[in-house]
Amino acid sequence: MKYPTHISFTTSLANYIKSMQDKVNEGKLPAVLHDKNLQAIVETIMDYQAQLKQIPAGVKRALAVLRGIDKLIVQQRSEHRDIHRRVTCRKGCSACCHQMVEITTDEAELLAKLVETGRAAIDPEKLLKQASWSTDPDKWWLQPKEERSCVFLKDNVCSVYKYRPVNCRKYLVVNDPKECANPLGGPVLTVMMNEVEILATAAGDLDRASLGSNMPQTLLKAIMKRGMLRGKK
């Protein structure tokens, strides 16, 4: 089976598929097993998408995906206790909240709704500034630390934790947290949860509108759509 280029896989899932293909090329994995595995991944993505299409786009669908992701993470945690015990992510460790994060349009709708209803507060000037910055994740690091922190990060704690996007939930680091804050350091090691990546891919792939954008841009669009920040842009 050829790599399905019509699907926008999460980076982690794309890397996993590529690593399996490399094993086939090196003769370490029978091609037939790889094909079967890939076929199952694609079919599961299609199944998820069929279910997600039944839910109205926006807040409802974002909440359904977040519930699904949480359920899968809990399941993975109980099945792979040894790996999850090594996770170093802790409250107050906010290095990942200074990186560029991507969110779907549904998640942006959910976060914009929190802002609109006063359940979350953001600095509009900071959001506008971040939204005009490059969408290249490497260039994100060129901003001063305070300017690149997420607009929802308050006193080093996520102020929308219950509603934080999929990418913030599935980023479980197992190395020294200091390495997360250093873009020039070695690669950050995270727990790979295939089931979670498959649902994240299904939700992300449904949303072509936010592809190639970052959280500030996608969020800003949702906020402007609701009539907030009028005259600011």
Ligand code: SF4
């Ligand atoms: S939404 Fe919360 S967890 Fe995600 S980057 Fe922002 S502050 Fe961090």
